[in-house]
Amino acid sequence: TKFGEYGGQYVPEVLMPAIEELQSAYERYVLENEDGFMDEFRRHLRDFGGRPTPLQRADALSERYDREVYLKREDLLHGGAHKLNNALGQVLLAKYMGKERIVAETGAGQHGTATAMAASYLDIDCEVFMGRTDINRQRPNVFRMRTHDAEVNPVDVGSGTLKEAINETMRDWATNVEDTHYVIGSVVGPHPFPKMVRDFQSVISEEAREQIRKKAGRLPDSVVACAGGGSNTMGAFHNFVDDAEPRSANRSSGHGPRDDESVSLFAVEAGGSGLTIDEDEGVAPHSASLSSGQDGVLHGARTKLLQSGDGQILESHSVSAGLDYSGVGPELAHLVETGRVTPVNVGDDAALEAFHRLSKLEGIIPALESSHAVAYLERAAQRAADGSSGHDQRDEADELGDLVIVNVSGRGDKDLDTVIEESAKRGIDAAPSMEVFE
Amino acid sequence: TKFGEYGGQYVPEVLMPAIEELQSAYERYVLENEDGFMDEFRRHLRDFGGRPTPLQRADALSERYDREVYLKREDLLHGGAHKLNNALGQVLLAKYMGKERIVAETGAGQHGTATAMAASYLDIDCEVFMGRTDINRQRPNVFRMRTHDAEVNPVDVGSGTLKEAINETMRDWATNVEDTHYVIGSVVGPHPFPKMVRDFQSVISEEAREQIRKKAGRLPDSVVACAGGGSNTMGAFHNFVDDAEPRSANRSSGHGPRDDESVSLFAVEAGGSGLTIDEDEGVAPHSASLSSGQDGVLHGARTKLLQSGDGQILESHSVSAGLDYSGVGPELAHLVETGRVTPVNVGDDAALEAFHRLSKLEGIIPALESSHAVAYLERAAQRAADGSSGHDQRDEADELGDLVIVNVSGRGDKDLDTVIEESAKRGIDAAPSMEVFE
Amino acid sequence: MSELEAAFADEPALIPYVVAGDPGIEETKEYVRALVRGGADVIELGLPFSEPIADGPTIQNAIQRALSGGMTPDDYLELVSGLDVDVPVVCMTYYNLIYQYGGREAQRASERSSGGTPRDEEGVEAFVSAAADAGVSGLIVPDLPVEESGPLRLACDEYGLDLVFIIAPTTTDRRKRRITEQASGFVYVQARMGTTGAQADVSGDTHDSLARLAESDLPKAVGFGVSAGEHAREIVSAGADGVVVGSALVDIVASGENVAERLESKAAELKSGAREGEQEIPEPERTSN
């Protein structure tokens, strides 16, 4: 039940039997494809979800950064983000388990929407818990959930955001665990959730691995994905984690040789407005648990957390609501701890700039979450330029290598209002004028 | 340049040389794949657009209507609608023609957005003309276009909607025709636009035909698509127009034999609030040009139009902005005239109900345009039920047959505000309560 | 020689344009008389269509005013037949009104016969016939290129109307030949790219276009952007047989102040400019038309 020191099952006893039942169902249906579960899952992903999603060469970015940049287009998945991979898998599993009801938490509303979609598609009752603050700032996603006939239960305690919504969903689950499955929204929570969600999401890297081999003739030098809870991250990384095969000789032609021969994995966290924590206010101005969190236990698992010295969980902050979480998946914490994954972060402004850059140069409006991953390309290029006289920065930039896959985990339609407002407030140069409105 | 009596090239002389140039480019690049144009187009559709889109069996609808219902999922195309097929094709063609600038009209903003996406992807300047009224009621799409770095030019004359935007784009084109290509948004306009746009959109039926053969083992009994200008309609119909092959013996098992053996094609127009025209006000409360229009000449082509007895064009009306157009593609007019396509229509309320039905039953929020196509399934079923004692209605219902493809031309995220407001105003039963908001 | 052609015979022709029914029928009659007093040789009278794609904002707005005032094709023809001026009237409108005018006739006919779609041939004839009865001398249909003009050309021939075509700066030599073969009355030389609308100067395209048309026997009238006597002078000196002036006059109509008086004086200014221009043409060329 652990990834090294991370993971585990830190939940109330009342839930443990359900966790055991889930563990058993996970092993039978997901790992062993009992009753053809995985076949059915993949059929739904294809026919309902629109998989496979393309791996697109980003021509303008490739030119800009003088390396081959490929985009994994999870923004094209039904619902507009990678979230459906997991929601569909868990809702289907709930049906195989004979459950009659689904509960889910949601922050920005993406996971709630994906779960509501999957539940209406697979015909099972669905209730979503969402903080009052989030309900009011994410109205379109509330509309979508309601339109899919899901109940949306406002959570009024605390700051009324994701953390509280998870707490409240766990409470509902503890009350109704016998007929209810909790569709958790990321690679977090008690075992087997982190493994199971990762497995459902790993179709991203399964496809990407095959696609890059076909298009570029080899594995990538690096994979870049944003990390909040980490489900798109683990999905994009999973099938590359064990890759350490030699690359073709010419891979070092552009940027010099690297130390190791594996596929480098970069988890880009939300740097928010800075990494300094205000303990008195209980607030972190970022969501960079991997980069700056401390080990602790939250929502059922031991992982890296944003917390005070006492162990109280801090409120995280990011311009991207979907990255705004104080914890992170335990497997990512483990992969960072063991050096397999490199945690990096970019701040709000850089993410907003990347949002506009991709929209203008490639015709893709990325989710603000995904914009963090896109932004890291620019960061690496800037460092290479800044550090052309010094060796350290040069090496850092070169970690990306000549062939990079960036996971575009979702589309940014949902973020347009936020981006326009925040870009204007912060004076982001790349933002287009909206003077067309009188 | 004509489809029977329809079509032609009714444009100012200043544009005719460009039309001739376009005709030549269309023949060389599109029809003859010169310089590998079509190969490149299809590659972009795949890698950038996400084609092929799935053909999904709609389990709940199939059960409800006691026939096999399949959905062609154009809502999963990049941008959220079939519009990209055409925009990408024309923008690419403009580049092959050496044009330096793109202009486009847009009504609800879908075509403008698709064109802006394609133009930023293929790196060409883009200006979109949009009525002032539409700009104010379709803000998210204006944001999207601006985010893709397209200029959005407000059109202040007249009612400030699609018709005026087309007029104004034609004027710009007449001024800048030498370096500018006009990416028209539907199968309308002067020849060769209707043929060319149809060809770019026909990938829909090309895929659907192959997919239904694979999934159902035969061709469908009918294809249902909504029709405004008619680009998704022609795209969904084109590869079935010539189909008249015998079907398997069991196709008649469910609903009795039909008179003919061809694939029936149903173009579902916006019935709005009714088909009666108010000539004094110059207003039609619907957009059903095929069902109730008169022959005339608009925007470069002879076709069926909503017009007064004098020949002044009427303002059309539909709850779906994307169907709200006074004309229709000339090829559709011809196919209706020859009896190959059956024009039907459903009103605003029925479309709203269908929007909610598909969202609840299948986990897909359809565009309001596409909701009209979905609504026709219900209409046919109701008629069959109502007419179980009478022969006429029974026959009409049975025209759909046992195996139906419905084209879900786009996703309905864009329509949520409208649908919630209109559903409440009209007291649509199927609409979910939005009481979650305080 | 048709009425229209004859209007160019003596001296460079002034062809002013106003929209019929802007702002009302009686006003239009008054304005037409004023223009004739000012020196108009031909009146180009717009029959308003709701989608004027070849016109710029000035004339669009005029059309909107006329339609709001209730102007219809029947009203238009009645207006023309009631005009008591001795210069020819050319009707400028878009093809759907011509097509649909006939369409209505054809529909009435098809109710009696076996039905079916009205065809161009049936459609346009009704309009041309009525226009001829009303005293219209010719038609300008800016959205009807020569390719689509067969039925209207036939009807015009039958009822003795001229059909004026536009030559644009983009028109190729091949197209120019085809158009001049079909055109009658005069050739309308579009002075610049784009749509109608008053401009501050004369487009350089004008001289090229006129030069390309030198071999044509038809009178050549230049329009699109002509707004001052000075323009008329320059255009006529470049070889044009007339000038078409629209938006500059429609602007005066739109102002609503001393309209008739100002129209008359503007026409006089333009006519005078055109005459000056003619003086500047070297003798040998002047006689060639």
Added chain:
Amino acid sequence: MSELEAAFADEPALIPYVVAGDPGIEETKEYVRALVRGGADVIELGLPFSEPIADGPTIQNAIQRALSGGMTPDDYLELVSGLDVDVPVVCMTYYNLIYQYGGREAQRASERSSGGTPRDEEGVEAFVSAAADAGVSGLIVPDLPVEESGPLRLACDEYGLDLVFIIAPTTTDRRKRRITEQASGFVYVQARMGTTGAQADVSGDTHDSLARLAESDLPKAVGFGVSAGEHAREIVSAGADGVVVGSALVDIVASGENVAERLESKAAELKSGAREGEQEIPEPERTSN
């Protein structure tokens, strides 16, 4: 027999719960004294954690008040060591506070040594040691199932603290055996599904749960939803050795009116109910504990 176990020896035990620091440290001391005067046999004192997933709204809000008031683990331990009551105190908190308390110690240690992630073993020991020093008799950690409890169990053994586990209505027999093997002090019988919170009646699950635990030697205290003397009577008569009452008391604290007095009288009511319940147990059963 541990201090905690001993508290159940004479008669059914009343275990009231309040949140330390709600609304302040001095108030908590006063409330604890009142509860003891009312008849409390054990005090369950909550150490507030920001994410109380096992608690319902009443206690969530109390925790929020305590955290807003600045309550920290160090404050908590100081509060406990300053309590002048003669009943055992059991600390109810979530695992991260225990883990992180040690984590801080371990971090300081790792700065001196070779670094690395603090492990459970290091983490919990610091807390348990400090708790023992402060006079805490046992721990209840609702998000720590028996599977994850190894390190804490070891530390508790080393420092002489009881580790109380919860048995839920969903707990299987296999899990029940595992839990009762690890538990000490008493077994906390969760009376109903869900989270803590005062209820109007006693859940039917209670009797089943008690019956399933009949063979265990440990005292059994029933909690979750107990709010009245009548409930206590019913629960004890069904075989429980004690009742845990939280939300009903926290409600009184939240009201802010005559809190100490009302806590005392509520405790008395509950204790009296429990005693009544004991009278209803048939003699042979009563002696079995």
